[in-house]
Amino acid sequence: MSETNDLTSAEARIWRAFPRGESVDFRAAEEEDPALANAWGAERTVRASVLRALLIKAPQEEREIAALKITGARITGVLDLKHATIDAAIRLSHCRFDGVPDLYGAQLRELNLSKSVLPGLTAETLRVDGVLRMTGCRMRGPVRLGGVQVSGALFMEETEFTAPDDSEPVLQLNQAVIGADLWAPEMRANGQVRLTGASVAGRINVQDAELNQPGGTALDAQNLNVGAHVRARRVRAQGGVELRGSRIAGRLDLLHAHLSHRGGTALRASSCVIGELWLLGGDRIEGALNLRRSRIEIMNVEPEILPDQVFISNLTYTVLTPHEPAERRLPMLERDGDRYEPYGYEQLTAAYRHVGDDDAARLVQLAKQRRRRTTLTWYGRLWGYLQDGIVGYGFRPLRAAVCLLSLMAIGSIAYGLDHPKPVKAGEGPAFNPVFYTLDLLLPIISFGQESAFAPVGWHQWLSYTLIITGWILATTIVAGVTRTVSRQ
Structure with missing residues (x-):
């Protein structure tokens, strides 16, 4: 290939280091900002076509493990590895990419893009046999990882996702399969994050993350399957959080979270199966809360968190904590529209009986009869008032x-x-x-x-x-x- 016959000094240095798996660091200082790579000269500029040729040709040295390890380079052109099978680990950290890398259908041993600046990433159906690391990256265009398979963990802590327009999600992980954890604390997404149909064998950590899609869906994670916990403490979501049909074996932890979607549904966790739901210590939810048809073993919810609209038709739960007087829990049942839903009262009654608070259970049943009375004819209501006044139903x-x-x-x-x-x-x-x-x-x-x-x-x-x-x-x-x- 012509690129290999006319290597620059920077490219030749990389070519020599690759067979031995040695690192090539072009930085003048550790705190350099790759977003300012336009000022970097030819001594640290590398053509993407040269990297492709190097990875495809994969020169070897006896008793050495080849790996591409570059730090602080400007990569021009498009790194095209569509459908390629690469046995060597790839680490392109603190780099600036001029073109959107195309890794569609590729099979990689390991990929590390930490602290790099990219105009986007196309990597649908990518397969990574180890870890996929995008820690601290700044993505200036859509990151397409739909159908990706990562046998290890996916790291995106402190990563920023933005795009020139909102015509598509800034991060697409729909139908992704992660063999370990999805680690993304302090992630920033200015646009929709899509996780529909994704499967994560371990934990999801989005603690202190910011998800911004005002007026729309900030996180679309319908039919998400998580083998352990979802840690979303102090997460700030401007826009809806959609979890409909998801299965979370452990805890959905929204401790001190701020959820806001005014005029819409701030959190939809309907038709879900969740081990524990924690809604504690945060701001009052701005927008509706929808938990219809879900099965939750432990509901750890503070009454002050709940918004004016709470939809809990056919919600099933065993334990409701913290223990509160019935008078503080009953408004939750009265915010599910104008329809009378007896099932919600029965669930709350069962939760109080589960902890032995029969007095609170009786108050809930009394409130149920009074709510039912509003649906009766005038003579039925009259008889109800009589029963209520004489013996409290x-x-x-x-x-x-x-x-x-x-x-x-x-x-x-x-x-x-x-x-x-x-x-x-x-x-x-x-x-x-x-x-x-x-x-x-x-x-x-x-x-x-x-x-x-x-x-x-x-x-x-x-x-x-x-x-x-x-x-x-x-x-x-x-x-x-x-x-x-x-x-x-």
């Missing part, structure tokens, strides 16, 4: 006892002061005001008093009142007992 049975005792006292005193006349004089039992009142109040039990005496005037109106009230109390008490027995 069966969850406050002491109210019925107090009502019965109060009515019994009123009737006993009233009839004790002025006895009703007997039906047949000289026949029947002697009048007893207490048992006569009980005969009127209790619709089933009979002490023989009611049939033996015939009230008139105000006695009669009082008896009507006691009979009607007794039937209402008896019906509501039976309904309450039925609910208690069915819960047990």
